[in-house]
C-alpha cells in the first residue's frame with residue numbers, strides 16, 4: 175500500500191497527526207454528544223424515512239432542542255418527538271403540535287424533500303419545543319402559552335444564528351404589525367377578545383398580541399435589572415418546572431424567581447388594557 179513507501183519520520187509524523195486528529199474527533203463528538211443523545215433517545219419515526227432523511231431531521235430537531243436548552247437550561251424530563259411524513263407540502267413543516275400528559279413531546283408533520291437549511295429557517299420547531307418550557311395551562315389560558323412560544327421562537331432562532339439580533343427585531347415587528355392591523359376590537363381588552371379571535375380563526379393575531387406580554391416584561395427586566403426574561407426562565411426551569419400547577423401557580427413561581435411581582439402585576443395591567451397590546455415603544459432587537 176502507498177504509505178509503506180514513506181520513511182520512518184513520515185510514519186512517526188503520520189502517527190502524531192493520527193493522534194491529533196483522533197483527539198479532535200473525540201473532542202467534537204464530546205461537544206455534540208448531548209445534542210445527539212437527546213434527540214436519538216426520543217425520536218419516533220411514524221412513517222418510512224430514508225437514512226439520509228432521518229439524519230437531516232435528527233440534525234434539525236437536535237439543533238433546535240440544544241438551543242432551547244442553551245437558553246433556559248436542561249428541561250428536567252424526557253420527551254418524545256413523533257415525525258410523520260407529508261410529501262408535496264408547501265413548507266418544510268406544514269403542521270406540528272405539542273403533546274402533553276404521559277408521552278410528553280411534539281408531533282411534527284414534515285416534507286423531507288426540503289433541505290436542512292429550510293428546516294433551520296422554519297420557526298415551527300423553535301415554537302413547539304419552547305412550549306415544553308412551561309407546564310400545560312389548559313385551554314382557557316392558551317393565549318398565555320401561545321404568546322410565550324411566539325416570544326421564544328425568535329429568541330431560539332437567534333441562538334441558532336439563523337437570525338441576527340437585527341433580523342429578530344425585524345421579524346417581531348413584522349409579525350406584530352400584521353397582527354395589529356388584523357385586530358378588529360380596539361375598544362375591548364385584548365385578553366377578552368381571545369374567544370372571538372379563535373372563533374374567527376385569527377390565530378396569529380391571538381399569538382402575537384399575547385406575545386407582547388412577554389416582550390413588555392423582557393424589556394422592563396432588561397432596563398431595570400440588566401438581565402431579561404430568559405434569565406428568569408433559566409431559574410424557573412431549574413427550580414420549578416417539575417411542578418404542574420395552573421397559570422396562577424406559574425405566575426407565583428415566576429414572580430418568586432424574578433424576586434419581584436412583575437409577572438402578576440403586569441398580568442393585571444395587560445388583561446385590563448384596551449386594544450391591541452402596545453409594543454411600538456419596545457426595542458425588539460434585545
Ligand SMILES: [Zn+2]
Pocket residue numbers: 301302305319320323
Ligand atoms: Zn403554539
